[in-house]
Amino acid sequence: MSLTVVGSVAFDALETPFGKREKILGGAATHFGLSASFFTQVNAVGVVGDDFGDEEWDVFRRHHINTNDIEVVPDGKTFFWRGRYDYDMNTAHTLDTQLNVFETFQPKLSENSKDARLLFLANILPTLQKQVREQMPDAEFVAMDTMNFWISSMKDAVIETIKVCDCIIINDAEARQLTEEPSIYKAARAIMDLGLKAVVIKRGEYGATLFTRDGYFAAPAYPLESVFDPTGAGDTFAGGFMGYLAAHTEINDETLRRAMIYGSVMASFNVEKFGTERVDGLDYPEINERFRTFKQMTHFDDIPFERATAA
């Protein structure tokens, strides 16, 4: 049932219309791991500097995330990102990026991490993603993320990595950029044709859509009146999605659909507070209550229209 994630562990400095934080826990593997930890046992693979303190490690410990494969570089500094969001919370403005120890990150997977049934390759160099995937030939379901920077600078490597995965979880702009196809539906099918079983397109405030070989599922976004801090929402979605799948023996259309909703549920919580604050403090009743709300938001009775029923 376990799940391994490889990706960044970082410090973020954030500024939104609602406030700011100077140095808080962030990173793709962090947001993914926290979210997934509500559903399954998570192994996190990453690298930090020795400026990574007890307060940060405690967040992982609280959620029983295995951090044995998070390498600590002596005298190294942890990946740092400073970003700002204006009222259009859909776009992050990067003010500063210090890769630090992440610049030379070489993922080292212990046997325990390699034994996981599921693997998530968070957004890192596509060639590194591929190397990690090849260290886990028996993984049952492997999903990946990527970003516009890699698509524009090394698209071939991104495609080679996609070819060894089962699922990709990206946003609509990345799907269009990768395929040069304006229609998100054609784009998703084109990516699927690289050999994937599932393509998940994240559409921000419009929700997320799942494409499988012969299926399509539309998950709405939770109607949040205000997004407090969108940082990590995509990784939190992926964590709920993969975590839910890891908790089930069957990965089929039904579990994939519910995984889409649990991913949406977790992402909707993530944006309610800064960084990891909201997800860190979540409990199961809250999670399932919001899951039920998603059901209510989309449910309608399957009653075909008959002219005769006309009143």
Next chain:
Amino acid sequence: MSLTVVGSVAFDALETPFGKREKILGGAATHFGLSASFFTQVNAVGVVGDDFGDEEWDVFRRHHINTNDIEVVPDGKTFFWRGRYDYDMNTAHTLDTQLNVFETFQPKLSENSKDARLLFLANILPTLQKQVREQMPDAEFVAMDTMNFWISSMKDAVIETIKVCDCIIINDAEARQLTEEPSIYKAARAIMDLGLKAVVIKRGEYGATLFTRDGYFAAPAYPLESVFDPTGAGDTFAGGFMGYLAAHTEINDETLRRAMIYGSVMASFNVEKFGTERVDGLDYPEINERFRTFKQMTHFDDIPFERATAA
């Protein structure tokens, strides 16, 4: 069970990346009426010139739409609109607008039209919409559309009209413009507070959302790989929505939700061909098959997560 619509009946000249048409039947009342005619008996109120020919009248006749209140102005010319769509099919570029007889349109409702249970005020001068609504004080459910032009030039009149309606069906940009509220959820609630029972926000390729006093429903868009001609999609949506409601004695959360889906179904057909071509030729099996597809696109089993279920 009947439904009255007041709005434009027009000739359109269209150009899309897929082809062009010089002078085809169009107009809000036309698209709305055709769509609604599959569900209920429709009375259309509008005005045309004597250039409006048998070919056009036949479209209304085929669908048993009562055209007694479509005034024909001798020696008058029918409202004409010329538009172009580029690959971004979301925005229409208006090349020419000739209001002609529509410029002095004074809706005249026969007793038959006034007796309808439901009324749809398509996008016309808001003061005219209000006058029509006041001619039908006993209407059970009145919905309206409007446009950015009226919101910017006479917002007060738009608001006065909203106050005498039960429902508004507008796109997200219009909702934001009307309320100066970036959050579509806050915008919808603000519009609801003017006294509406329901607010429907059309979100183009992202579907449509229904807000009621205490409910929220998200309808996805149909995953069309290519939109052929979006002209009239919004009115076709409204026609399916209002037509479905007119066919049912109860207007409640359940029928409103299915009405949202039937509206989405009809709009998804409308954009597959030029103008009214596709909807004109529709049949019930096609409509209900697509309704079922919408169900499949959004269905998931309401199974809460239990840590114990972890494999």
